Amino acid sequence: MPKITVVGSISTDFVVETDKRPSMGETVEGKSFTTSFGGKGANQAVASARLGGEVHMLGAVGTDIFGEELLNNLRENHIFVNGVERVTHPSGSAFITLFAQDNSIIYVPGANGEYTPEKLNDFVATHSIIQNSDLVMVQNETPEETVQELIQLCEELKVPLLLNPAPARSLNQELIEKVAFITPNETEFDVLFPGEEMETVLRTFPNKLIITLGSKGAVYYDGEEIQEVPSTKVSNVVDTTGAGDVFNGAFAFAYSSGLKIKDSIQFANIAAGLSIQKVGAQTGAPTLEQMKEHEDFEKAWHFKQ
Template identity: 60%
Template sequence: MSNIIVVGSISTDFIVGADKRPLVGETIEGKSFTTDFGGKGANQAVACARLGANTTMLGAVGGDEFAERLLQNLQNNNININNVERVTHSPSGSAVITLVKGDNSIIYVPGANAKYSPLDVEIYFKNKKDEKIDLVLVQNETKVETVESLIDLCNLENIPVLLNPAPARTITKDTIEKLTFLTPNETEFKALFPNEILEDVLMQYPKKLIVTLGSKGAVFHDGKTIIKVPSIPVENVMDTTGAGDTFNGAFSVAITSGLQMEESIKFGNLAAAIAIQNEGAQNGMPILDEMKGKIEYEKKWDIK
């Protein structure tokens, strides 16, 4: 069983469904409203845990009524929450999601997530003793100083680290060199590497940079050539909100279970394809038995 540490946001999603997005100054009638568990960190932790990884969450919740629900949800998914900070003077994180024909746009309010500091990361690493860590998974909904401190500590201790740079923000070449994996989507890639050609950047970071392309799959460089890994076709797309988080969690489980990079991406694509057939970021995230029941699951993956 893989041991994965997820460092990131823990939030509540407020989801509004509509036939279109309103113009500036326009009021329209929505079709649905739901609340759900979210935050890219929590989403990726749930994806890892449901696929069998021993998963520990590092992050922060606030002092409001949402905090206990958020923590209980993580526990219900067999995630270790002993190192989640409670910030009593701040609200928990939240996101307002507009969902139109399966595609989403999001306004994210970090709340307590912004209070999770480099010191919190340092304390965890100081106290973790000799615990085996196969991979640390982090995103950009935690403040930049905390993410950079985490990457530096992982680098010093030779712990593999995957950065999912969502939302996109500037990243230095020095930081990229310290990463084991970097997984932007197309939009994030363009923000990270403006005016650069995808193929050229893939060649610059072989076996490290994975660019996810939505319905077109994902692409990476294996050290010899560029490999395109197609997505799994889905006829009935309900909600793409958690697709990227599901992919990153599933990829993390696969790569730490001994699969090669291309196979790990295929595994992530299958998990994401299952997830987007359900509403909500976490609701459709598959368990391992569900993955194994799909015709696209390859027996050679042998993930336990």
Template identity: 55%
Template sequence: MVRIGVVGSISTDFVVEASRRPEQGETVFGDSFETSFGGKGANQAVASARLGADVSIIGAVGDDEFANRLVTNLQNENINTDAVQNVSGVPSGSAIITLVERDNSIIYVAGANDEVKPEDISKELVKSFDIMLVQNETPVETIEQLIDMCNEVDTPIILNPAPAREMSEAYIAKVDYLTPNESEFKVLFPGETMENILQKNPNKIIVTLGAEGAVFFDGKSHQWIPAVDVLDVVDTTGAGDTFNGALAFGVASGLALEESVQFANLAGSLSITKKGAQAGMPTLEMMREHKKFNTKWKFGGEK
């Protein structure tokens, strides 16, 4: 069983569905409201765990009414939460999500996720994982120390740079895999073409393209991996997180990068058939049943 460590956010999603987004100063009627479990760190941890990985998460929750539910949800997904701390005096993280025509926009409030500190992560813990997964919903100094530690102990790391923020060339060079979407790519590499940046970073930068799939450069040519068509699109909120959790699982299982991206694309496509970031995340058994599953993909010592 592959061991995946996730450093990242743990939050509650407050989801409003409406026919359109309000203009500035305008109030519009919504069609529905619900809460669900979220946070990019938690989502990616759940995605990996559903596929069968042994997952541990390093993060923080507040001292509010959401904290225990957030941790219990992770434990119910068989995720180790020993490194999740309760921080007094701050709320748990939250995201306000608006769904319009099955697509989303998000306002993120960090809360306790800003309290995940560099000292919460040890080299011994990082070394115990087959791969690490991190996003941009925890402090920069924590992310940079994690990247440095992964380099020191030779643990591969995937950085999903969401939400988008500038990043130094030095730390881009240190990560093994960088997975921006198109808008995040523009923040990371302003004024640069995707073709040029991918060629300079072979087998490192995988740009997710939503319904168009994903693309990377393998050292010889650009590899465009198409998304899997899904008839019943319900909610795209967790698609990117599912992609990253599945990518980590594929890479840690020994799949080639192209195979890992194909596998992650399939998982991300299947995840959008249910409402809520985590609700639609598939198990490995569910993926095996899909016609696009490649029976040559082997996981966890399979032959």
């Protein structure tokens, strides 16, 4: 069973589905409204845990009712939460509009913005969870200085780190060199490497830079040639929210279980494809049993439970 630590955001998603996206100053009628559990960190943690990983969550929630519900949800998904701080700020939230089988999101960090480098260092000094991890994951919904501190810590501890640079923000090449994997989508790639050709940058970071391409799959450079790993075919797209998080969580689980990079990407593509057939960033994350039923699942893949 792979040991995965996720440092990241834990939030509540407020989701509106509409047949018309409002213009500035316009009011339109929505089709439905739901709330669900989210936050990129929590989404990725749930994705890894559903597949069978031993997952520890580090981050912060508020002392409000949302914070308690967020913690209970993580526990119900068999995620260890002794690394989650309770702070006085409101718990994080995201306001999601579903339109034409796609989404737009306004993210409010709240308590997530209070997970400081000091809190991270205090936890590392008194616990050995990160040191004993097979892989650590982090995203950009965590404060920039905390992400940078985590990258430095993982390098010192010789623990591989996967950085999912979402939402997009600039990052210097020195820090990119220190991570094991960085997984931007096309938009995030343009922010990280403005004006640069994708093929050139891929060749600069062999077996490190994995660019997700939505329905086209993902691409990386294996040191010899650029590998394009196609997505799985999905006939019934319901909600793309969280698909990238499921991809990252599934990749982390597969790679930490011993699969090679290309196989791990293929595995993650299947998981992401299954996830978008249900509503909600976390509810669509598949179990390993559901993965094994998929036609693209390779019988040669073996996972210890």
